[in-house]
Amino acid sequence: MNVQRLIIAHQQIDEKFSQERNTCLLSDETSKFGRKYQGFHAADEEGNTWCLGVREMSTESVKHSDIVIGQIGEVWESFSEIQKSQLTKLYIFFAPCMYWSTYPSLLPQHCCNTKRQCSMNTLQYMTRAFRKHPTGGDEKSGVHGSFSAYLHDFLNQHKLQSVPLERFRGNRFNILFSSAACVYFLAEEMKEFLEISADNRFLQAVKSDLNTMEYLARCKALRFVFELITKPLWAQIERTDTNIKDIGVVYREVVDYLENLDLHSYLKGTSVMSFVDKDKVTSSIFMKNLLTESPYDDKILIILEIMIPALCGVTKRLFKDHLEVKIWENPGDEIRDKTVATPNNNKFSETVFGVLDRILREQPNVSMIAAESYLVFCHKKTLKWIESKTEKQKEELLSAAHKDVKKMRKNFLKRKNQIEKERKAILNAAL
Secondary structure, three states, rough: HHHHHHHHHHHHHHHHHHHHHOEEEEEEEEEEOOEEEEEEEOOOOOEEEEEEEEEEOOOOHHHHHHHHHHHHHOOOHHHHHHHHHHHHHOOOOOHHHHHHHOHHHHHHOOOOOOOOOOHHHHHHHHHHHHHHOOOOOOOOOOOOHHHHHHHHHHHHHHHOOOOOOOOOOOOOOHHHHHHHHHHHHHHHHHHHHHHHOOOOHHHHHHHHHHOOOHHHHHHHHHHHHHHHHHHHHHHHHHHOOOOHHHHHHHHHHHHHHHHHOOOHHHHOOOEEEEEEEEHHHHOHHHHHHHHHHOOOHHHHHHHHHHHHHHHHHHHHHHHHHOOOOOOOOOHHHHHHHHHOOOOOOOHHHHHHHHHHHHHHHHOOOHHHHHHHHHHHHHOOOOOHHHHOOOOHHHHHHHHHHHHHHHHHHHHHHHHHHHHHHHHHHHHHHHH
């Protein structure tokens, strides 16, 4: 039955999506329970997204990209003119939001104490705080319930509906910057709360961290980066009215801003990029808290003097197609039309992977073909599409799907065996 559902869902995609023009193929990868999966999705110029399938992989696809490109080069002359034309008209993009997964890796190197090497880097410190206070935190020693009750009056005073902290697990990209910002905002309340409720060693460790000036200085430095750089830039990337070709203008402004940043003006909140709503930023309760003087502001200046050039350097490297080569500068109408379906983010892929994660947790022994059939069938509401058919068309769909079951199972088993062989080959090569 699962295989039939998957075949019928593919027929729906073939009937509807195959007629669209200027489409975009999306692919993304994830790791779940020791295995790697790749999702294939598509988008059309009307804004519709389609889940084409999710397949298990032997290893990361990026490791094979150079091999595939080399193989294409070897047989290029054997292609017809039509095939060459089709390949040269492909436009390949890297999801802009993926760049931010690189930024947090800089923090352990550039947010350390300048006088001595700390026993724990910023990422570990933040992770420890995330496990205790947010909802969905540590099951054994988390304190979200009692901490929320303690903060009730504070939250009402600042017109906040809940504790502004998210758990680290299950979030990506900007979560480190945003949660570091919230830790700094709640630092005094967290310290007062832990004075009366640090009843285990983990909470005592968090209490000790909050009383360490260097850690709070790092949180404040990350807060400045969040409020004035990553948060407004993330908002620009997520805008639906911006073509992915035009995002290069934003990247160039970010690099120019980081290269010429006056840190003294930056720490006063007066130096912002053109797409930042300055009045909205300076009037927020978080920014007002950030601009309040603290005894470790001298340390913040030193941290930012190291961090900002590092962020500038990695931004130049990641956005080089838009900065140095400028291959997407001043695109023509033809290119703009062909890329109208290209999204600026990979949120749809992450949504599919979230459903896959739930399936694998609820049914650990489910086969990949069954999980894929559920994802594809449900995401495109294939059942409603079937119900819109006549009785004769329904019978034809089911009959065709039944005939293709053996073929699909055979291909699935063939792929599964090939993955096992490749995994063994990788292990043998490492011996």
